[in-house]
Amino acid sequence: MIFLNFVIISYSSINSCIIRSDKKMPIFHNNQSCLNCQHKSEIFSCLTQGELGLIDQNRFEVSFKAGEIMFKQGTPSPHYICMTSGLAKIYIEGYGKNLLLGIVKPHDYILGPGIYVDNRHYFSAAALTDSTACLVDVNSYKKLIRENTEFAEEFMTRVSKQAISNFEQIISLTQKQMPGRIADALIYLSEIVYESNPFEMTISRQDLADLSGMSKESAIRILKDFKEENLIRIEGNRVDILNPAALHNISQVG
Template sequence: MSEFFDKGYNPLDILINLWNPLTDASADLIKQNIGTKLLGKNDYIYHIGNTPLYIYFVLKGRVKIFRNSDDGRPKIIRIFREEQFFGYRAYFAHENYSTNCVAMQDALVAMLPVDVISKLIDDNATVMDYFFKELAHGLGMSDDRIVSMSQKHLRGRLAETVLFLSKSFGTDNDGWIHGKITRRDIADLANMSTSNAIRTLTSFREEGFIDTDGKRIRIIQPASLAYVSGKE
């Protein structure tokens, strides 16, 4: 794990502090049961039909959940960045996974057994409240994307996707969206073909809305992108 963490970084602290205050017994329960998994790009974390055994937390890197459409193309449902939980909806619904989950890049995820999560929820109101909010937030995002993807044209969908990536992943000091995202992933998020995504990104760059450097994207005119997202 050394390549993922700065000296003195303790990933357990993130989980324990996330639900602060926790009882000492709950903090010990996390420490005794947490596991970690190192993933390479495109490594699967779970498949459709698997029974949820763990709830996952991104320590480093990014993961995506997706489902193949009728034409066989993968459709990205959500992307999760560092310090976000994923894979919990199916467990709370008492269902098997209805999506696949893979690492978008080299990643490190924490794993907590579902019975440990259930115990934490029973013993700590902060944990229960956290997952209620996460589930509600995820439902709201899904509703918004369903509406926007069905009503907007190509430019509007792609503009919204670029703004979504910037908001979700943040930017560095020079304004570049953190990480490298493939054009195919951007296309899947915007529900369009890769060739259309490339052409539209090129158009946005020529209009001065964004800048690109390989797989990196920087928003130059956020107001213009927001206008395209809302009007096109």
């Protein structure tokens, strides 16, 4: 019981930290090293060249096809994951259904509380689109946290910011009615995940429902209601938020 979580989906991160050329592994689209990576998260600017090299030497890149499971709740977690392309969902497998915790994209990395407890995953991840990601040894990350105070402090700050937005999510799921929760999900997708409006929704209706803590039929009905109220327009997977102010209002009212 009790509440209040931890780490996990960073707002941004090492990115383009692509492939280390290794003859035995398939070669991907880019094989630069972390050292000259152009899209590093600010948190990594705390690191020396040597420290970045440590990360670089303990990573490898994999690709996932849409729908593939990246890791599964309960399994050992020797790596954290930096998304380099595509989207993935993070979800808890609960009683019969899933709770979608969030969606990660390039610039995000995935790190769970298990790394400081028993090195197991406490949630699952699956690719939503064809994706590539760097898998980095967790111990090298923990080593940096131990040895670089600035890095550790920045990490704590990111974890904390995450925690604060999580509170909002908990309140949304437990205290808002379905329209409010769907409004929150649409705002999240538009403003945080796809960063555009209109946007192409690459998640299924079931995923949207899992993100909002309801059945997929209910999620579809709320979307329909919003459509009829001219709050949004939907054509296939293209979602256009016509009235963002009203949507934010629905989010507030619950």
